[in-house]
Amino acid sequence: MNTLSCLICKAETKFYFSKDFQHSFELNLIDYHKCENCGFVFSKTHYEMSDTEWEKLNFNCHNSYQNQTYNLSDPRWYERLYLQCEVIYKLAKLEILPNSLPWLDWGCGDGKLVDILNNRGLNVQKYDLYMQHNSDYLTNEVLQETKYSLLINTSVFEHIRERHTLDVINSLIAKDGALALHVLVKEDISPDPDWFYLQPPHVSFFTNQSMQILFEQWNYKASIYHVPSRLWFWFREMDKVQMSVIKNLLTEADGFYFKEGFMNYWGVMNK
Ligand SMILES: [Zn+2]
Structure with a gap:
């Protein structure tokens, strides 16, 4: 083999297991x-599927839950969207998130998080490979026309099977930009066929160490993990003013974990 x-x-x-x-x-x-x-x-098995098989699987999986407020495989999903909106709003108001260029939700699915953010007065664009036919979504061509100050990416990494795609996502972020990431991370992945996360379209499972390697390969400088929303913010740059705002206003009691460097939340919590 x-x-x-x-x-x-x-x-x-x-x-490892089947x-x-x-x-x-x-x-x-x-x-x-x-x-x-x-x-x-x-x-x-997924990594070696033909593109046709892979796209058919994704199409079928996406259509099984989009445009519903309740996703059976992730019941906390809707509640989390509101928490994610609120934390992005908070960091925007504190001027911790850069905003000289547009904001984007890459892989936004049916775009619920973007709708909530836009209703909150934050201007965010929608992009999804499988939804480009919709008029309020960016096409592949328009997507590439600029860089983004903030790229939001929630529940996407586990669906990615090519390194190229990860690097394309990262390449869209401006040189002083930030990534807002929601992805399941574990210290170790157990070889357990009954693990809830082994869903039909999930193909990549990240450990703390693999995320740290990505963080370093991509040259990010600082990170915040916000526990209630499960959003992880990676910053390419961070100045002293931003850092002092974070240290003074975003406390662990409110679920904010900050580090100049890689915020190893799972490692911290496991000690
Ligand atoms: Zn590795």
Whole structure:
């Protein structure tokens, strides 16, 4: 059996465990592999699907829950959207988030978070590979015309199977910009076929270490993790004024964890 190198750190990967999806979304036995170095876990089966199979799977999965207020596979989703809106609003008002260029939600799905942010008076653009036919979404061409001061990316990384796509997302962020990221991260991924996160369209599973490697590869300088909204903000630049606002106004009691460098929230909480 041929092996794939790790998407994040390029180290060798090894077979880890399998899960039988019993024909859910036409999936059967799925093989998960693990990076020997950073612990990143991925579905080798999904990674090796043809583009046609992959797009069909995504299309079917997306259509099974969009335009509903309740997503069975993630019941806290709607509540979290409002918390995410409020924390972005707060950081915007405190001028911690840069805003000289447009803001974008990359992979926004049906765009609910953007709608909520826009209603709150924040101007955010929508982009989704599968939704470009809608008139209020950016097309691939228009997307590339500028960089973005803030790129929001929620529940997207687990759907990505190509390193190129991760790098394209990062490349859209301005040189003084920030990334607002919602992705499930664990210290270690257990080889448990019953883990709730092994859903039909989820293919990449990030450890704390793999996220730290990405943070460093992409040259981010500071980060905030906001526990209630599960949003992680990565900053390419941060000046002393911003840093003192954060230290004085955003407390751990309110769920804000800040670090000049990589905010290793999961590591901190596991100690
Ligand atoms: Zn790795």
